[in-house]
Amino acid sequence: MAAEEQDLLALRRNSTLSSLVADRIERFILSGQLPAGERINEAVLAKELGVSRGPIREAARLLASQGLVEFVANKGAFVREVSRAGLLEIYDLRAVLTGHACELAARERDEGGVSALRGLHAEMSDAAKSDPALYYTLNLRFHDQLVRMASSPRLQAMIDGLVKEMHLFRQVSLSRHPDMAQSNREHNEIIEAIAMGDEASARRLGEAHVRAGKMRFETAARSTAS
């Protein structure tokens, strides 16, 4: 399979145990198997994964670089907690950076990229009616494609990190899009601005799109206040 092949390539290019362990731990964290705030017990994880504590520590440091874990001296590595305020902060940053990404994408004028976006948009239109989970997955791919089209590795890394951090927020209500149709209409506007090379509009629309997500979360959270 393509996915496995890519895994093997990544393995060969970066064949260190630490990175494999890091991937595993990252999945543990993002899946909620390691809850936010939890300490990462090195000995237990080492035994569980069948490796020594060294790679575990290095993996934790790697994840710390992505903002997923936090080190406290003589206490160890903890899965980072993201507060409500932190989440709003992340939304703002992601909005600003996404806007920048759209501006750069509009400047690049990558036709192949634009048609990829159009394809995803069409798929999402269907999924919006029938399959929210699929919409969610496609949405991630859409935004990933968008950011890649900015061809700015640092920008991509920053946004990736922010997206991962968002998943550390306790409530998982993020995965639910209250209004997928509206969200996808915004996607379409962004695509057209990029296709036309309209940098200013692309930036404004990209930023507004994420800000809209923030506001959707704020109102949803307000109504779900415990």
Add this chain to the structure above:
Amino acid sequence: MAAEEQDLLALRRNSTLSSLVADRIERFILSGQLPAGERINEAVLAKELGVSRGPIREAARLLASQGLVEFVANKGAFVREVSRAGLLEIYDLRAVLTGHACELAARERDEGGVSALRGLHAEMSDAAKSDPALYYTLNLRFHDQLVRMASSPRLQAMIDGLVKEMHLFRQVSLSRHPDMAQSNREHNEIIEAIAMGDEASARRLGEAHVRAGKMRFETAARSTAS
């Protein structure tokens, strides 16, 4: 001294060898003692700093999180190289993020912070005429203060990282401000926008200020082309 006291506090709060080693290595890198592209020889550094290789490795991973070094499997840690294109990329990101910081600062309406900015601005006006090195130092503090006033830890970390990365660019022509007076006029405009709580202007001016720095670099580099 206050600085030493703060160091001691940081030491007590985070009394791990790794972090101390990381600080040392970071200074080596930023001072050019470890040039960009150079491999970090763990054994040599360990001997030099009188510690084992473990802390060195962890410190390197810590620095990797700040974008200062890069790991290659089975080859080790290398001081990251920043190309001309990379530097321009960083300038853009910093511009966008600084604009955001200014917007947030304007929203906060922190009078103490504003007067701190005004104080630095006055000092810099003097330094601009007599002491470029001092101006450079004050400029760093000015931007630091600006970002702190946004009270967004993630934003601060991001910009800090970008500023550090900029220093990895080979040519050190960054430290020279071709037109300190103009730069400081821009500072003043930013301060006033923040003081008035004019978020939109603060953002626009903050972003433009860093973009101006980028353009100053571009023209300076063009004339210094080897």
Add this chain to the structure above:
DNA sequence: TCCGAATTAACTGTTGACAGTTTATTGTTG
């Protein structure tokens, strides 16, 4: 019964040694 000090257990931080890979060197052949 509850609070606090002393003791014990658990865990992280650090070290030195071993295994596997990469790079440099040497020797060989056309």
Add this chain to the structure above:
DNA sequence: CAACAATAAACTGTCAACAGTTAATTCGGA
């Protein structure tokens, strides 16, 4: 003399054990 293969050195990746710190438990006293 140059190109290539084999060998040796250097270095990273991993491991298991030790030291130091933090957290939990036990014990004694009010």
